[in-house]
Amino acid sequence: MATQTTTLPRPGGARSSLPRTSPAPTSALPHPPSTASRKASVSSLSSLKSLKRPSSYASLREESDKASPNRLSTQSERNVAGSTRIFSLPPTSPLAPGGSGVAGNRRASSLAPASPILPGARKSSLNPKGRFPLNVAGIKKKEEGLGVSLSPDEAVPPSPPLSRSSSQLGNHLEAPMLDSNSGSRSPSAMGGDDEKSKGNVLVSIRVRPSGEAGKEGTDWTVDSGKSLVRYNGKEGGDYYLDNVFAPRDGNVRVYESCCKRLVRRVMEGYHGTVFAYGMTGTGKTFSMQGTSENPGVIPLAVTDIFSFIRETPHREFLLRVSYLEIYNEKIHDLLSPAQNSGAGVFGQNVEEIKLREDSKRGVYATPLKEEIVQSPTQLLRVIARGDLARKTGSTQFNARSSRSHAVVQIVVESRERIIGGGAPLDGKAAAGGAIGGVRVSTLSLIDLAGSERAAETKERRQEGAHINKSLLTLGNVIARLSQAKDDKNKDHLPYRDSKLTRLLQPALSGSSLISILCTMASSTDANNLESLNTLKFAARAKNNIVSHAKKAEEALVTDAGSKVLLERYRHEIAELRGQLELQAKAQMDTQEQEAQRHEEQMIEIQLARTALKERIDHLNRLILSSKSSGVNTTTGNPHNSTLLSARSSTYSTAPGGHGPQAVPRTFSQSTFASIGPPPEFLPSDPGSDDNAGEYGDGNATLAAQVKALQADNADKSRYISTLEKRLLQARRASQSRTSIANSPRMSSTGDEGSLASIIREKDSEIANLRAQLDDKERMVSALRSSARKRELADLKVLKVRTKSIDDLLSSKRRASSTNPLSPPIKSKSGDLTGNPVAEDEEELLLVKPLNISVRRTPVPPVRSSSQSLTARKKASVMSLPDSMLEPITASYSPALTIKTTDTVTTDNITDIDTTTMVEETRGVEGVQGAGPSVQQRTKSSEGAVVKFALTILTAWWIISTA
Numbered sequence: 026m027a028t029q030t031t032t033l034p035r036p037g038g039a040r041s042s043l044p045r046t047s048p049a050p051t052s053a054l055p056h057p058p059s060t061a062s063r064k065a066s067v068s069s070l071s072s073l074k075s076l077k078r079p080s081s082y083a084s085l086r087e088e089s090d091k092a093s094p095n096r097l098s099t100q101s102e103r104n105v106a107g108s109t110r111i112f113s114l115p116p117t118s119p120l121a122p123g124g125s126g127v128a129g130n131r132r133a134s135s136l137a138p139a140s141p142i143l144p145g146a147r148k149s150s151l152n153p154k155g156r157f158p159l160n161v162a163g164i165k166k167k168e169e170g171l172g173v174s175l176s177p178d179e180a181v182p183p184s185p186p187l188s189r190s191s192s193q194l195g196n197h198l199e200a201p202m203l204d205s206n207s208g209s210r211s212p213s214a215m216g217g218d219d220e221k222s223k224g225n226v227l228v229s230i231r232v233r234p235s236g237e238a239g240k241e242g243t244d245w246t247v248d249s250g251k252s253l254v255r256y257n258g259k260e261g262g263d264y265y266l267d268n269v270f271a272p273r274d275g276n277v278r279v280y281e282s283c284c285k286r287l288v289r290r291v292m293e294g295y296h297g298t299v300f301a302y303g304m305t306g307t308g309k310t311f312s313m314q315g316t317s318e319n320p321g322v323i324p325l326a327v328t329d330i331f332s333f334i335r336e337t338p339h340r341e342f343l344l345r346v347s348y349l350e351i352y353n354e355k356i357h358d359l360l361s362p363a364q365n366s367g368a369g370v371f372g373q374n375v376e377e378i379k380l381r382e383d384s385k386r387g388v389y390a391t392p393l394k395e396e397i398v399q400s401p402t403q404l405l406r407v408i409a410r411g412d413l414a415r416k417t418g419s420t421q422f423n424a425r426s427s428r429s430h431a432v433v434q435i436v437v438e439s440r441e442r443i444i445g446g447g448a449p450l451d452g453k454a455a456a457g458g459a460i461g462g463v464r465v466s467t468l469s470l471i472d473l474a475g476s477e478r479a480a481e482t483k484e485r486r487q488e489g490a491h492i493n494k495s496l497l498t499l500g501n502v503i504a505r506l507s508q509a510k511d512d513k514n515k516d517h518l519p520y521r522d523s524k525l526t527r528l529l530q531p532a533l534s535g536s537s538l539i540s541i542l543c544t545m546a547s548s549t550d551a552n553n554l555e556s557l558n559t560l561k562f563a564a565r566a567k568n569n570i571v572s573h574a575k576k577a578e579e580a581l582v583t584d585a586g587s588k589v590l591l592e593r594y595r596h597e598i599a600e601l602r603g604q605l606e607l608q609a610k611a612q613m614d615t616q617e618q619e620a621q622r623h624e625e626q627m628i629e630i631q632l633a634r635t636a637l638k639e640r641i642d643h644l645n646r647l648i649l650s651s652k653s654s655g656v657n658t659t660t661g662n663p664h665n666s667t668l669l670s671a672r673s674s675t676y677s678t679a680p681g682g683h684g685p686q687a688v689p690r691t692f693s694q695s696t697f698a699s700i701g702p703p704p705e706f707l708p709s710d711p712g713s714d715d716n717a718g719e720y721g722d723g724n725a726t727l728a729a730q731v732k733a734l735q736a737d738n739a740d741k742s743r744y745i746s747t748l749e750k751r752l753l754q755a756r757r758a759s760q761s762r763t764s765i766a767n768s769p770r771m772s773s774t775g776d777e778g779s780l781a782s783i784i785r786e787k788d789s790e791i792a793n794l795r796a797q798l799d800d801k802e803r804m805v806s807a808l809r810s811s812a813r814k815r816e817l818a819d820l821k822v823l824k825v826r827t828k829s830i831d832d833l834l835s836s837k838r839r840a841s842s843t844n845p846l847s848p849p850i851k852s853k854s855g856d857l858t859g860n861p862v863a864e865d866e867e868e869l870l871l872v873k874p875l876n877i878s879v880r881r882t883p884v885p886p887v888r889s890s891s892q893s894l895t896a897r898k899k900a901s902v903m904s905l906p907d908s909m910l911e912p913i914t915a916s917y918s919p920a921l922t923i924k925t926t927d928t929v930t931t932d933n934i935t936d937i938d939t940t941t942m943v944e945e946t947r948g949v950e951g952v953q954g955a956g957p958s959v960q961q962r963t964k965s966s967e968g969a970v971v972k973f974a975l976t977i978l979t980a981w982w983i984i985s986t987a
């Protein structure tokens with residue numbers, strides 16, 4: 026093992042002869058601004074040490090055994106146990122255990138045997154000449170009791186502490202820390218319980234390198250192989266500690282020697298505390314945090330934690346981390362920016378972090394943010410975040426000095442792993458019938474602020490005052506620890522004098538493993554006093570702190586508010602799973618119901634739509650039917666076309682034939698006498714279809730159409746009201762569903778959208794239907810008025826015609842009765858029926874509304890059949906509209922062809938059956954000459970006239986009906 030040795034002047038002088046000095050100043054640290062004062066201070070320390078040295082070791086030994094039985098635990102301690110030295114420090118110095126008069130009250134015997142590493146003791150042991158009397162026999166007795174036999178010679182160094190040697194050689198990894206629970210004896214802990222517990226406290230010294238080569242002072246000898254630091258100055262002495270790290274030792278070595286075992290024990294269930302203590306700029310932060318090339322204790326511990334988890338598959342772990350700093354005696358959460366800045370997000374005051382204590386958790390800060398971490402990177406990132414928030418400032422010795430005590434706390438929860446929710450992997454719980462609980466342990470990694478003597482600025486002075494006060498309290502507590510063991514003064518230890526000691530209370534009072542890394546510099550004379558103080562602090566800590574750390578119990582957590590997250594999370598996971606299942610089930614039910622309702626709605630809507638469409642189609646068909654009948658196509662009165670079409674269709678479907686046969690038969694069947702009242706005067710029985718056909722096809726169709734349209738109107742009205750009702754229902758249902766759901770999560774937007782669009786569609790359909798209904802109603806009323814007018818016109822014309830025929834017949838009868846031999850009718854003019862008319866007289870008969878005119882022209886005397894025919898042909902002139910000619914032509918085509926000219930005269934009749942006419946005219950001619958009798962001629966003439974009149978009337982009727 027490489028040993029760095031700096032040869033320094035050996036301390037000398039009989040310290041025992043030095044008088045005890047007055048108590049040290051209240052300053053945390055001595056202030057040796059000048060060499061003279063520093064020397065004075067060292068001299069004063071020497072005096073104190075010598076004063077504390079017992080005059081009779083044997084008597085002290087007795088007391089020591091009482092106060093601190095079995096204080097020796099490690100081999101190093103045992104090796105140096107034979108040499109004991111008592112010293113005292115200025116009582117108010119943070120590094121002096123006897124501050125505030127405590128040292129004076131302190132029983133020297135309690136320190137004497139239990140301070141194997143005190144410089145004086147080591148120095149004594151190193152000095153075979155025995156400047157300090159040694160009760161070798163007593164020590165031997167004790168060592169024997171511990172199972173170690175030390176001869177006086179053996180008790181005298183220079184042999185290095187074996188256990189430390191082995192530790193520093195790397196064997197420390199195989200030498201676990203002691204479990205005061207288990208009762209197992211560690212190879213390095215061969216003594217009783219106290220010794221075992223002593224092994225749970227490691228105190229190490231790290232000497233930082235000088236900034237400049239060759240500037241190392243000569244006052245110090247650092248022998249890491251021997252775990253020795255020797256001060257060669259006046260107040261010098263040898264200090265043996267558990268580990269001594271030379272300036273060249275790196276962080277890995279430091280970690281492995283003083284922290285690795287502790288970290289692994291924490292993973293096993295012990296509480297552990299590591300803290301760095303020393304003067305400002307001596308490498309505390311460097312040791313704890315390190316650099317990227319030279320990672321410190323914290324990153325190495327983090328790596329180890331996760332390595333342990335990997336190596337321990339039978340357990341499951343949960344890690345949470347917090348990071349706080351104590352700055353000017355106030356606690357700040359370094360992971361919570363609001364807490365750290367002292368103001369909330371919106372400027373409101375944040376709750377002050379306080380320290381609390383309970384039996385399970387010990388002393389803890391609250392409220393404090395804890396973050397659960399799952400990887401080393403994550404953990405280191407959280408810590409790095411806290412580091413950034415930490416208060417730093419420039420001091421005389423450190424450009425970036427930590428102005429606060431920083432505490433990283435990693436809480437480790439672990440439990441036996443459960444396979445499928447049943448027994449743990451190792452079957453332990455299965456044997457006990459219960460699953461193991463959760464074990465909670467805590468690793469605290471603390472980088473203390475550095476003690477400093479003087480500060481230049483007010484801020485630094487204030488910080489320094491707080492830092493020094495807390496460090497002084499720490500020293501005081503540690504100094505009084507051994508005293509408190511016996512006399513039940515534990516409760517009176519000044520833990521509460523500072524936040525730091527309060528927070529460290531569990532560790533200092535022995536409930537956790539503890540490793541203290543003290544840092545010091547050896548470069549300049551100015552630091553010697555501080556370094557010496559650091560060494561003394563280390564010695565006291567090593568001597569006084571006793572750890573009875575026990576593995577944490579595995580506790581079954583039933584308390585929902587428990588801090589044990591692992592179990593709580595398990596509970597929560599189980600609960601959430603249950604809730605999830607319930608929710609999923611409920612959601613499925615709801616979805617099913619929704620789907621069903623939706624489906625029903627859709628079917629309903631579909632049905633409504635189908636019905637609506639059908640109705641619309643039906644109405645459209647009706648409208649098209651009217652249109653196809655020429656309602657809107659004629660240039661003249663629309664009713665004409667309608668009626669024509671209606672009649673035309675009637676003809677085409679007339680039973681018993683079509684064409685000319687059909688018309689006369691129909692006409693003869695419905696004689697003039699049978700012409701009844703117009704349809705509106707008919708009984709208004711909608712079911713009496715018979716009436717429709719009774720008054721001719723045109724009237725019947727019209728009436729039927731009116732009735733059908735009325736029925737349609739009623740239907741549509743009913744249907745529209747039904748649709749409106751449904752719409753109302755749908756709207757209500759939709760509203761109620763929306764209000765019930767009343768949740769933004771409901772995916773009703775789509776449904777509502779589609780429903781709204783359907784409603785809009787229906788609205789528009791209803792509007793369309795209404796418009797159509799209006800159209801129909803208008804049409805019906807128009808048809809009605811048209812029908813009324815037409816019927817009136819029909820009646821009028823028929824009356825006129827009947828009258829004229831009657832007149833004609835009566836005149837003929839009169840003529841024949843008065844003079845049977847009278848010559849054929851000679852009149853200057855005559856109409857088709859033979860009525861005498863003035864020659865130039867033209868009787869114009871207007872047939873409204875068809876505007877058909879029949880003009881009468883004088884009939885020339887009948888001379889021959891051909892002449893008569895021609896005359897007759899010319900006798901009648903009819904003016905017919907174009908639209909009326911076609912059906913007439915079509916109907917009469919076999920016997921009568923009427924040319925489609927604007928003015929139709931009998932000249933245009935080309936194919937008329939003239940046989941009868943010729944026969945008749947022969948008769949007439951015969952009368953004139955030697956022809957038939959007058960009666961015969963009269964009869965023949967009458968028949969022809971009647972026939973012709975009938976033909977004309979038929980044509981007129983057809984036209985007028987149309």
Ligand SMILES: Nc1ncnc2c1ncn2[C@@H]1O[C@H](COP(=O)(O)OP(=O)(O)OP(=O)(O)O)[C@@H](O)[C@H]1O
Nearest residue numbers: 233234305306307308309310311423426427474475
């Ligand atoms: N062992 C070491 N090896 C190399 N450099 C070191 C060592 N110890 C300290 N240093 C350097 O010394 C300087 C001060 O160290 P550091 O900040 O760790 O001191 P400190 O004890 O934390 O001081 P303070 O209490 O003021 O915060 C740093 O630049 C650091 O890198």
